[in-house]
Structures are given as C-alpha cells and as structure tokens.
Amino acid sequence: MTYDFPRLARKITFVLFLTQSLASAGFIAMAVLNPILGAQLGGSAIWTGVPTAVYQLAGAFAASLWGIFMERSGRRNGIALGMVIGVLGATLVVLAVDAHTLPLFLVGMMCMGIANAAAQLGRFAAAEVNLAERRGAAISNVVIGGTVGAVFGPLLVQPMGDFVAARGMDQLAGAYFAAAILFSFATLAVFIGLRPDPRDIGRALVQTFPDVTQIRRRVDGSARPMAEILRQPAVRIAIISMVAGQVVMVAIMVITSLHMKEHQHTLGNISAVISAHTIGMFAFSIISGRLADRFGRGPVILFGASTLLIACLTAPLSPHVFPLAVSLFLLGLGWNFCFVGGSTLLADQLSPAERASTQGTSDMLVGLASAAASLGSGFIFAASNYTVISMVAAGLSVIPIVLIAAWMRANKKPVPAV
Secondary structure: OOOOHHHHHHHHHHHHHHHHHHHHHHHHHHHHHHHHHHHHHHOOHHHOOHHHHHHHHHHHHHHHHHHHHHHHHOHHHHHHHHHHHHHHHHHHHHHHHHHOOHHHHHHHHHHHHHHHHHHHOHHHHHHHOOOHHHHHHHHHHHHOHHHHHHHHHHHHHHHHHHHHHOOOOOHHHHHHHHHHHHHHHHHHHHHHHOOOOHHHHHHHHHHHOOOOOOOOOOOOOOOOOHHHHHOOHHHHHHHHHHHHHHHHHHHHHHHHHHHHHHOOOOHHHHHHHHHHHHHHHHOOHHHHHHHHHHHOHHHHHHHHHHHHHHHHHHHHHOOOHHHHHHHHHHHHHHHHHHHHHHHHHHHHOOOHHHHHHHHHHHHHHHHHHHHHHHHHHHHHHHHOOHHHHHHHHHHHHHHHHHHHHHHHHHOOOOOOOO
16 A cells, blocks of 8 residues: 555554543643542542552553554554543543542553553654654644643642532542543544554564664564664663652652642642643653654763752752742653653664554553652652652653763764664
C-alpha cells in the first residue's frame, strides 16, 4: 500500500495531541486530589503517597504488556482500550469516595495507572510515523497536549467539586467524575482518528526510507534481544534520563498538595501551584523537541536534569503560593526536557520490530521508579518534612547530570538527529 507519509504524519500527530489533551486534563485534575484523598480515606498522612504509588505501579507493569499488545493489535486498539479502562477507573473512584472505601479507591487508581501507561505510549506512535529529523518535534507535539490538561485539569477541581457537592456527593469526587467524561471523549478520538494504524505506517516508512534511522538493524528485520538493546550506551542514557526525571518530579509533586494543605492553603491555591507545575511539564514541549532535533539529544537532557536540581533546592524555601509555583514550574520544566530528550534518543535507537516492546519496557522502568518515589515520599514526609524530601530529590537529580555529562564527553558530541 502507498501512503502519503507527510499528510498521515500530521493527521496522526494531531489525533494523538488531542487524545493527550483530553486524557491529561483528567489525570492532572485527579493528581491534585489523590494525596489528599489517600490521607483522608486512610486516616493518616502515611497514606498520602500510596494512591500515586498504586497508580504508578499499575502503569509500570502495564507498560510492557501494552507494548506487546500494541505490537500485535496495533497502536489504535491499545490506546483506545486504555482509555476505556480509564473511564472504569474514574467511575470506581467516584463510588469509593461516596462509600468512603480505601480499597475501592486504590482499585480505581490501579485502573487509571493502566490507562495512563497506554496513553503515554502515544508519543512513540507519533515518533514512528515521522522521519528522524522530525522525531523530536513529533514527540513534543504530542506531549504538549498536556498543556491543555495543565491549564484546564486543575481548573476543573473546584467547579466540579461544587457540582457534585450540590447533588449530595463528596466534593472530592468531582474531579474523578470529570475525568470519566474526558476519557470517554479521548476513546472516541483514538478509535475514529488513528486510521491507518501508526504501526503499519511506521513499517512502511522504514521500507520506503531505509536510511531513516541510525540503528543497527538485523538483515532479516527481526528484533534484537532486549539484553543486546540495553547494552547500547545511548539506550541506557535515554532510559536513565527518563527514570531520573520522573523520580525527582514525582517525589516532590506528590507531596506538595498535602504540604500546602498543612499550611492552610485552599483548594484553589493548591490547584494554582499544581497548574504552574503542569504548565512547566508540558507547555515548553514545542521548544524541547525542536531543540533536540537541532542541537542533539544530549544537551536537552543535561539542561533538564540541571533544572530539576534548581527546583529541588528552591522548593522548600517558602510555603507561600508564588515561590512554590515557581519551584514547581521549574520542576515540571526539568522533567519535560529529560522526558522529551530521553524519549527521542530512545526512539532513534530502535527498529520497527523493536519499538513497542522496548518502549514498553522503558516506560515500565520509569513507572516502577516513580512508584517507589511516590510511596517513599509519603513515608519520608510522615517521618520528617518537605525540606528533607526536597534535599533527597536534589541528590538524586545530580546522578543524571554526572552520567549524561560523562556520556557526552565520551562521544565528543551529542547524538544528532539523522
């Protein structure tokens, strides 16, 4: 079959952007309340990080399975099914809040973690339908959909809380009710818009432009063993960058809502800070991806890790809204450059036969690490304070800075886009 690659790339990237916008609005609206609801239903601050940990663990273990499923059934079916599971999860949380039941809440969080894992793999679907010189921008254009979620997600918390409260429900259920609706629209967008499937377009693209990537492909087109892929320095650096960025970001973000609540901030103030954070996470994707295409993946990752360090050092300096908003914005920005740069670098190294499984494995490692960070931050916060968490995260952010700087020096120059 002959494809109009430029037109299809634009169409698929837009559909994935739209899906990311809808899904992220739901996930981010819930992120504002997950720590608060965990502590409320669990009866102790020690439960603060548990909901996010369950969410991250479920997503981590689901990521590799999604990779296998999407390789066999296509990206369209995988992402659409993920969004359906998200609808189920949000509905379960609404019921759990109404019944004041922690186990049902955690089951709902598990479903939404599975859904998020499928949604996150959409960035790689955009990468595989674009040539290497456009790959960073394509990933950025999908990730930037999170900007919509960053703006509208937190803004849904108060009005949707008031909406359900007026109908006799707990105010905290409102964000999850909104998420169920948003995930439903995302399901329709994927099911209708991802035709032809990005998997098939990506395979045809490599056949049409055989030099489209710099990877070492097998002659017969089969996938290399995972151990062989992971032995590549560039693959390891890409995964370390995403894992470290996620761990540092989650460790601070997940506890900030409770930290602010203890300082008597309103839901509106908490939402404003989380909104600033998520704007940092997504709004600058349009820059980070294009910088990765122009100057190489390494400098983008190094900038991101350095920004994470600055955010960690400034976050505990003041409990007031504006300083926290600035620090959390920088935290999101650093995560974005690590995430986009690492994702692009990883996509550069894989053949079509290796993409889904390796990218799923990568996201599994990211999810496992961030789940540990979420759970650990709750325990650390219960035993100490916000400053201790920030300093631990600062120490962790130094690790990718050192590793990436050494890798770039060993390679003389960052790996460029081909």
